[in-house]
Amino acid sequence: MDFVNGIDRDQLVMMDFEANVASDSWARIVDLFVEMLPLKELGFSDVLNEQGRPPYRSADMLKLLMYGYKKKLRSSYALEEACKINLEVIWLMRGLRPSARKIAYFRKDNPKAFKQAFRYFVVLLKDMDLIDGETIAIDSFKIRAQNSLKNNFNQKKIDRHIEYIDKKIAEYENQLDDELNADDEAKIKEKKATQEQRRKEYKAIEKELETSGETQISTIDPDAKSVILHRNVVNVGYNIQAGCDGKHKLFINNSTGRVNDTHALSEMALDAKDLLGINKMNTLTDKGYTTGLHIDICTKNGITTYSSPKAHSSMNNGLYDMQIFEYDALKDSYKCPAGAIMQGNQVIYKKRNHKVKRYTTKSCEACELRTLCTTNKRGRIIERSIYQEAIEANKRRVDENPEYYKLRQQITEHQFGTLKRQWGFTFTLMKGKENVLSEVNLMMMVYNLRRLISIFDINDLKARLKSLVFQIMGISSLYKAPLSTFYFQNLPQRFCFFLNLQLINVKG
Numbered sequence: 479m480d481f482v483n484g485i486d487r488d489q490l491v492m493m494d495f496e497a498n499v500a501s502d503s504w505a506r507i508v509d510l511f512v513e514m515l516p517l518k519e520l521g522f523s524d525v526l527n528e529q530g531r532p533p534y535r536s537a538d539m540l541k542l543l544m545y546g547y548k549k550k551l552r553s554s555y556a557l558e559e560a561c562k563i564n565l566e567v568i569w570l571m572r573g574l575r576p577s578a579r580k581i582a583y584f585r586k587d588n589p590k591a592f593k594q595a596f597r598y599f600v601v602l603l604k605d606m607d608l609i610d611g612e613t614i615a616i617d618s619f620k621i622r623a624q625n626s627l628k629n630n631f632n633q634k635k636i637d638r639h640i641e642y643i644d645k646k647i648a649e650y651e652n653q654l655d656d657e658l659n660a661d662d663e664a665k666i667k668e669k670k671a672t673q674e675q676r677r678k679e680y681k682a683i684e685k686e687l688e689t690s691g692e693t694q695i696s697t698i699d700p701d702a703k704s705v706i707l708h709r710n711v712v713n714v715g716y717n718i719q720a721g722c723d724g725k726h727k728l729f730i731n732n733s734t735g736r737v738n739d740t741h742a743l744s745e746m747a748l749d750a751k752d753l754l755g756i757n758k759m760n761t762l763t764d765k766g767y768t769t770g771l772h773i774d775i776c777t778k779n780g781i782t783t784y785s786s787p788k789a790h791s792s793m794n795n796g797l798y799d800m801q802i803f804e805y806d807a808l809k810d811s812y813k814c815p816a817g818a819i820m821q822g823n824q825v826i827y828k829k830r831n832h833k834v835k836r837y838t839t840k841s842c843e844a845c846e847l848r849t850l851c852t853t854n855k856r857g858r859i860i861e862r863s864i865y866q867e868a869i870e871a872n873k874r875r876v877d878e879n880p881e882y883y884k885l886r887q888q889i890t891e892h893q894f895g896t897l898k899r900q901w902g903f904t905f906t907l908m909k910g911k912e913n914v915l916s917e918v919n920l921m922m923m924v925y926n927l928r929r930l931i932s933i934f935d936i937n938d939l940k941a942r943l944k945s946l947v948f949q950i951m952g953i954s955s956l957y958k959a960p961l962s963t964f965y966f967q968n969l970p971q972r973f974c975f976f977l978n979l980q981l982i983n984v985k986g
């Protein structure tokens with residue numbers, strides 16, 4: 479029977495790499511994109527070789543990483559191997575084979591440059607009119623860190639371990655009081671010494687935790703925190719904040735640090751506004767971001783928030799909720815359901831996440847409605863956030879524009895799915911906040927570039943990237959193909975950005 483047969487392995491083959499890489503290959507897009515970036519100005523340093531050999535160009539290393547991050551090849555060993563066996567990578571790297579160590583060092587040594595490159599790309603997309611900055615949706619996703627749950631401690635966990643160790647030590651001491659043969663005694667003494675050593679280690683961690691002022695500490699990656707990864711699954715990781723533009727759902731900015739979103743809104747929104755150089759914008763965020771302080775900061779800075787309102791805590795205890803108390807802004811007082819006027823004492827009280835003013839009335843003492851209103855012996859106390867006006871205005875906006883608020887999910891969530899499910903970005907390979915953000919910046923740069931393939935026809939995108947390469951190299955006259963008209967629309971703005979990179983470096 480006839481079968482389809484391969485070539486004879488002993489046959490000499492003349493191979494043209496150019497012909498082996500498809501015209502719509504991701505490698506070709508990455509190649510053009512990286513050539514367009516002003517890598518030196520963005521802060522990339524070339525990878526030095528030992529003993530005076532010429533260094534690897536940072537452009538080649540960045541191309542390798544950008545290619546790999548879309549193809550689930552993130553570890554330096556996988557990338558090193560790809561340089562030897564993957565035809566597209568061999569084409570992209572022009573046969574260069576940097577070692578895994580070199581690849582890892584390049585990624586580790588350039589965190590600021592990755593950030594600048596991503597931000598440069600975002601401004602370029604704004605110039606290309608692909609980002610309009612009208613609506614920015616902010617959301618977060620979690621990734622696992624290079625730190626196991628076993629190596630993450632809070633005071634409760636340390637206490638539990640020390641209690642167990644103390645019990646064990648006491649047990650060994652009791653056993654040593656009995657008459658034992660020399661062998662058994664030596665064994666028990668050894669076990670006791672091990673537990674004493676462990677106790678010392680936990681005490682050292684406890685001291686470190688105390689000095690850090692944090693509620694938890696990770697011993698392998700100190701910046702990693704215990705986070706809820708999915709439903710009730712807790713692991714050590716990072717909470718990555720991401721801002722996305724409403725026009726083409728492209729990533730704008732990112733950040734990490736806190737385990738939840740409570741204090742991320744104004745930081746992310748102001749950063750996006752600053753980066754895009756716009757005067758006003760809207761933000762869409764879920765309930766986790768609704769904090770009076772941050773809504774107020776945004777409002778004062780020309781940012782209109784649409785953040786899902788949180789129910790007031792008074793709505794859950796079965797007593798009169800705060801909404802039915804009428805506030806008089808002129809007199810700064812409340813009218814209660816019994817018609818009494820509740821005055822504030824003008825003191826501002828600091829609570830965990832906010833500041834409040836308190837309002838009370840003496841009428842509570844003899845009030846018939848008291849059992850429906852409060853269980854407090856001193857009568858009902860209304861706590862009004864000092865940012866209440868901003869909170870209420872935000873609530874009104876969300877209530878009056880439900881369709882607009884619904885855009886939030888469409889703008890942010892599917893990117894996270896692509897990054898995590900398709901490209902395997904469920905964990906980081908790096909340690910430390912800054913280096914983890916290198917991976918995030920790389921991922922987001924790759925995502926935005928991949929998204930351009932969907933927005934444009936691939937050949938159109940290649941032509942646009944080529945034109946950018948030549949423009950930035952200042953030799954556009956050598957490029958004969960017609961340049962896209964859009965490219966010239968905001969040329970001065972982009973070159974201003976280019977010239978101002980140093981300034982942004984300082985800010986970043």
Ligand code: SF4
Binds near residue numbers: 818846
């Ligand atoms: S208990 Fe106090 S606050 Fe509540 S309805 Fe009566 S008077 Fe008003």
